[in-house]
Amino acid sequence: MTFSVWLGLALVCILGAVSPGPSLVVMMRHSLAGGRLHGIVAAWSHALGVGFYALLTLLGLAVILKQSPTLFTAIAYAGAAYLAWLGIKSLRAKGGVAAKLEKGEKTTLLEAARDGAMISVLNPKLALFFLALFSQFVAIGTDTFSRAVIVATPFVIDGLWYTIVALVLSSPHVLEKLKQKAVLIDRLCGIVLIGLAVRVVVTL
Numbered sequence: 001m002t003f004s005v006w007l008g009l010a011l012v013c014i015l016g017a018v019s020p021g022p023s024l025v026v027m028m029r030h031s032l033a034g035g036r037l038h039g040i041v042a043a044w045s046h047a048l049g050v051g052f053y054a055l056l057t058l059l060g061l062a063v064i065l066k067q068s069p070t071l072f073t074a075i076a077y078a079g080a081a082y083l084a085w086l087g088i089k090s091l092r093a094k095g096g097v098a099a100k101l102e103k104g105e106k107t108t109l110l111e112a113a114r115d116g117a118m119i120s121v122l123n124p125k126l127a128l129f130f131l132a133l134f135s136q137f138v139a140i141g142t143d144t145f146s147r148a149v150i151v152a153t154p155f156v157i158d159g160l161w162y163t164i165v166a167l168v169l170s171s172p173h174v175l176e177k178l179k180q181k182a183v184l185i186d187r188l189c190g191i192v193l194i195g196l197a198v199r200v201v202v203t204l
Helices: 003-018 023-034 034-057 061-067 069-092 111-119 124-138 144-169 172-179 183-203
Strands: none
Touching: 003 144, 023 034, 023 069, 023 111, 023 144, 023 183, 034 111, 034 124, 034 144, 069 111, 069 183, 124 172
């Protein structure tokens, strides 16, 4: 794999990571509700899910999903259900995610890790991303080193991006401003997550 090819892969992965979606909402909720460490744990758990999809692509995910639309539909519906569940949790939250910091109602690190991983593993858009864009790079990398780079690149980029998000959202200066609108943030997160779940079902 040449540097120019890797640069193209990295650019695609960066664009995929920074595009707004359910993952950003989940990272924001855990960074506000649990603080910096919770946000970072959620970030790298999410990155593991991304790396998992990258590895599956190398093992033939593109072929499997193209030959078994039923499997893809099942993944999509499971993802939509999980998004809806997270949305309902946000709508029912009391006092706002940021306000929980003052009341000691933090989410656990295990919950942060679970949500970070599940929101990536059950995200049908991520499967589409690797099918449509990432799979073209798989054909290029046939040696062990190239395959390792193909898996590591999206994993590292995704983890670093959401770590930055967690650091920014958990800084005292930013957090103080967000606390004033904590309840609104919870409600908006809930609406966005449920809307994304509905969109997944409608577009299947």
